[in-house]
Amino acid sequence: MFKRIVHSKGLGSAVALFIVLLILPPLVPRFYVYILALIYVTSLLAMSLNMVVGHGGMFQFHHAVFYGVGAYTVALVLTKTSLPMWIGFIAGPIVAAITGLIIGWFCVRLTRLYFAMLQISLGSLIWAIVFRWYSFTGGDDGIHGIPMPSLLSSLNNSYYFILIILVICLIMMYMILKSPFGNALQAIRDNPQRCEAVGINVRRYQLLGIVIATFFAGVAGVLFVVLERSVFADLLFWVFSLEIFIMCLLGGWFTFAGPILGAAIIMALRTFVGKYTEYWTLILGVILILVIFFLPEGVMGYFQEIFKPRTK
Amino acid sequence: MACGPVELICQLLVGLSRSMILFVVCAGLSFVLGVLRVPNIAHGSLYMIGAFATFSLTKIFPGSTGFWIALIVAPLLVAVVSLIAERALFCHLYQREHLMLLLFTFALSLILGDLVKIVWGAEYRSVSAPALLKGSVSILGASFPRYNLFLIVIGPLVAIALWLFTNKTKIGKISRAAAVDREMVGVLGINVSWVFAAAFVIGCYLAGVGGALVAPTVSITLGMDHTLIIEAFLIVTIGGLGNMWGALVGSLIFGVTHSFGVLFWPQFAIVFPYMAVVIVLLLRPKGLLKSVW
Amino acid sequence: MLQVEAIVKSFDDFKAVNGAHLTVGKGEIVAVIGPNGAGKTTLFNLITGQLKRDSGKIVFKGEDISELPPYQICKKGITRSFQIVNIFPRLTVFGNVQVGVLSHQRRSSNLFLPAQNIAVEETKRILETVGLSDKEKSIAGSLSHGDQKILEIAIALGNEPELLILDEPTAGMSPEETLATMELIKRLAQMRGLTILFCEHDMDIVFSIAQSIMVMRQGQTIIQGNLEEVRSNKEVQEAYLGGE
Numbered sequence: 001m002f003k004r005i006v007h008s009k010g011l012g013s014a015v016a017l018f019i020v021l022l023i024l025p026p027l028v029p030r031f032y033v034y035i036l037a038l039i040y041v042t043s044l045l046a047m048s049l050n051m052v053v054g055h056g057g058m059f060q061f062h063h064a065v066f067y068g069v070g071a072y073t074v075a076l077v078l079t080k081t082s083l084p085m086w087i088g089f090i091a092g093p094i095v096a097a098i099t100g101l102i103i104g105w106f107c108v109r110l111t112r113l114y115f116a117m118l119q120i121s122l123g124s125l126i127w128a129i130v131f132r133w134y135s136f137t138g139g140d141d142g143i144h145g146i147p148m149p150s151l152l153s154s155l156n157n158s159y160y161f162i163l164i165i166l167v168i169c170l171i172m173m174y175m176i177l178k179s180p181f182g183n184a185l186q187a188i189r190d191n192p193q194r195c196e197a198v199g200i201n202v203r204r205y206q207l208l209g210i211v212i213a214t215f216f217a218g219v220a221g222v223l224f225v226v227l228e229r230s231v232f233a234d235l236l237f238w239v240f241s242l243e244i245f246i247m248c249l250l251g252g253w254f255t256f257a258g259p260i261l262g263a264a265i266i267m268a269l270r271t272f273v274g275k276y277t278e279y280w281t282l283i284l285g286v287i288l289i290l291v292i293f294f295l296p297e298g299v300m301g302y303f304q305e306i307f308k309p310r311t312k
Numbered sequence: 313m314a315c316g317p318v319e320l321i322c323q324l325l326v327g328l329s330r331s332m333i334l335f336v337v338c339a340g341l342s343f344v345l346g347v348l349r350v351p352n353i354a355h356g357s358l359y360m361i362g363a364f365a366t367f368s369l370t371k372i373f374p375g376s377t378g379f380w381i382a383l384i385v386a387p388l389l390v391a392v393v394s395l396i397a398e399r400a401l402f403c404h405l406y407q408r409e410h411l412m413l414l415l416f417t418f419a420l421s422l423i424l425g426d427l428v429k430i431v432w433g434a435e436y437r438s439v440s441a442p443a444l445l446k447g448s449v450s451i452l453g454a455s456f457p458r459y460n461l462f463l464i465v466i467g468p469l470v471a472i473a474l475w476l477f478t479n480k481t482k483i484g485k486i487s488r489a490a491a492v493d494r495e496m497v498g499v500l501g502i503n504v505s506w507v508f509a510a511a512f513v514i515g516c517y518l519a520g521v522g523g524a525l526v527a528p529t530v531s532i533t534l535g536m537d538h539t540l541i542i543e544a545f546l547i548v549t550i551g552g553l554g555n556m557w558g559a560l561v562g563s564l565i566f567g568v569t570h571s572f573g574v575l576f577w578p579q580f581a582i583v584f585p586y587m588a589v590v591i592v593l594l595l596r597p598k599g600l601l602k603s604v605w
Numbered sequence: 606m607l608q609v610e611a612i613v614k615s616f617d618d619f620k621a622v623n624g625a626h627l628t629v630g631k632g633e634i635v636a637v638i639g640p641n642g643a644g645k646t647t648l649f650n651l652i653t654g655q656l657k658r659d660s661g662k663i664v665f666k667g668e669d670i671s672e673l674p675p676y677q678i679c680k681k682g683i684t685r686s687f688q689i690v691n692i693f694p695r696l697t698v699f700g701n702v703q704v705g706v707l708s709h710q711r712r713s714s715n716l717f718l719p720a721q722n723i724a725v726e727e728t729k730r731i732l733e734t735v736g737l738s739d740k741e742k743s744i745a746g747s748l749s750h751g752d753q754k755i756l757e758i759a760i761a762l763g764n765e766p767e768l769l770i771l772d773e774p775t776a777g778m779s780p781e782e783t784l785a786t787m788e789l790i791k792r793l794a795q796m797r798g799l800t801i802l803f804c805e806h807d808m809d810i811v812f813s814i815a816q817s818i819m820v821m822r823q824g825q826t827i828i829q830g831n832l833e834e835v836r837s838n839k840e841v842q843e844a845y846l847g848g849e
Binding site for chain 1: 653654655674675676679680684685687691692693694695696700703704705707708709715716717718719720721723760761763764
C-alpha cells in the first residue's frame, strides 16, 4: 500500500520536475541553462553505464569510449561530409552501438577483471588513434565550431532538445529494465551460473545489454556535440570513464534513477567548487573515499533504506 | 629515415631501456596485484611523486651526488606516503569487495595527483643525469646515451633482487603464500593485515624507484601518472596477473614495439604497443604467463 | 532416458571422476550415493554442462549431449538444483521462479512489455506446487535455509523439465523439512511424470523413495541396482564400513 503511494508520488513528482525544468530557460541566467543541459547529457551517459554495471553486473571500465565515438561520429559527419545533418545525429548512436558490439563480443567471453582489462586496452587503442590522427580527428586539439541545424542554434532550443531526448531515453530505459529482458539481465548479474542452468544464453544477453547501453552512450555523445559544438580526445580518456563510474556509485547503482543524482551532484559540485579552487580532482577523490566508507549503496540507496516500507 | 641494422639495434636498445623503467614500476604493481588482488591505480601517482621528489632532491643537493641521493631517498619518501595511506584508510577496506578497493586506489590517485600540483606547481621540471652517466658511448658507430645503458643494467638487477626477496626471505615467502591463499596464512597465526601493508609499501617503493630512474630521461609533468598507469595496467595484464616475469615480458613487448613505432611511423608510435597488447589479449586473454592465482 | 558411459574428469592430477556409469530410465527415481569426495557433484556438473568431460559419453534421449553448454542442455529438457543454495538473492520469490518460466517460454529477450504481467499463472502454479505461495513477495535472500532449498527446486521446475536433477536437496534441513521435501519429490514425480535423479547423504531418504541406486566411490561406479542388490553388495558395505 505504502509502496504504491510512493510510486505514484514518484511519478507525480517526476512530471512536476519535468514541467519546472521545461519552463526554466527564460527565467534563469544563461549559465545555469548551460549547466543544466550539461547535467542532462552526463546523466544520460551515467544511466547508460549503469545499465551494464548496476543492472548487468559487468565491469564496463571504459564506457567513455562509446560516448566519444558517438560524439566524434556526428562531429565528423557534420564537418567532413555534406550529408544532411540528421544523418549525423542518427549515425552517432549507431556507430557507438556497433563499436559496443565489436568490443563487447570480445569482452563477454571473459570474466570480470579480464573483461575490464580487455575493454580498457581496446578503448585505449581507440583513444590513441583519435589522439594522434591529427588530420582526421583533430588530434589533441579536437574539432571545434561544428555547425548545427538552425533549429538548434540557440542555447535555449538546444536545452529543450536535450531535455526531451533525455526523457525519451529514460522512458525507454525504464521499460527495458522492467521487461523480461531487463529481468534476465539482473538475474545474470546476481547469478550467471543459475541463469545458464535455466536455459539463458548468458553471453548473448550480456552482449545485447552492452549494445543497448552503448547505443544510449552514443546518444549522449550526440547531445554533447549539440551543446558544446566541439569534440576533443578527452571524451575518450579512461579517467573520464572512471568518473562516470563514480557518478553511478555515488547516486546508487542498484536503483533506477541513482546515476542521474550522481551525475547531477558531481557536475554541480565541479562547477561551483571550480569557482573557488583549481583542485577539484582532490575534492572528487575525497568525495569518493567518503562514499566508499560511508555510502556504498549511494545516496539514493541510502534514502531507499530509510524509507523502506516495513515487511510484515 | 635510414633504417639500416645499426639504427634498428640502437632503437632496440632504446626500447630496452624504456622497458626496464616500465618493468621496475610494473614489478611493483604486479606484486601488489598478486598479494592484495587489487590493481593499484595510485601506482602512477606514486611514480610521479618519485620523479618530482627526485627533482627536489637534486635541487637541494646539487651536482651528481644529488641524483644518487635521490635514487635512495625518493623511493623511501614514496614508501612512507603509501604507508600512511595504507594504515590510515586502505587497511579498513580489506574486508570489502574488490571493487571498493579498486575505487579507493582511484580516489587516492586523484588526491595524490592534486597534492603534487599543490606542492610542485604545474610547470615542467627536469633533472639531469649524474656526471658518471652523462653523455654517450659509441655502439656500432652510432652514439647511444650512457644513461640508457645504465637502465638496461639496472632492470635485471631489480628483477634479481625482487626474486631473491620473494623466494629467500621470510616476508617474501609469506607474501607469496598470502597471494595464493590468504586464509591459510591467517590460520597459521600470521597477521595478514601486516602482510598486506608490507606488500603494498614494497610495491609502491618500486613505483618510486621507477620515478627516480625515469627523471633524467623525460620532462617531469603532471600528466605522468595517467599515461603510466594505463601502460602499466596493460603490461601487467598481458604478462599474467601477479607474475613478475610476466611483468618483464610485458614491459619488453611494450617498450620495444613503441620504439619500433617511433622508427617506422612516428606520428602513431603510441598505437604500436597498444595494438600489440590487443593482439596478445585476443589470443591469450589471461596473459602470456600464468597468473599467481 | 539418460545414459552416462565411462565418464572421466580430472583437475590437474586429481581424477575426480574416473570411469563412472549411470543409467536413468524414463519415469524413474534414481539416487546416487557415496562417501564424501566420491565425485557425485562433479558427475552432476558433467551431466548438466557446468564442467567439460575429458572422455566418455553422456547420452540423453538418444542424443549425445557431452559437449553442450549448460543453457542448451536445459533447453533439451534437463534442469537441476544446486547443492549450495544458488538462487537470485535480490529478487522476490516470485521473480526467482519467473526467470525460469520466462526462459522456457522463450520470452526472455522481450524488451517491451512489463515483466510482472507475463507468465503469471505458470509461476503461481509452480509456487503452489512447492508450497511457497504465501512467501511469493518476500525477497529470496531473506528466506530460511530450508525454504531457499525448496526455491531451488521451484526455479528448476520453471523449464518444465523431463529430467530433474537434484544435488543434495535436503542438505542442512531439519527433520520435518526433510520429510516434507521428500514428499514433494514423490509428488512431483507422480504429478508431472518427471524423471528424477538426485544424490543424498541421508540413507533413509534414499532407501524410501529411490527405485534405482548408483553407488560411487573415488570417482567410480561400484554398482547400480535396486535396493536389495545394493544393500547386499560387498564393496558397498566396505565403502560404508565405519561410516553411517
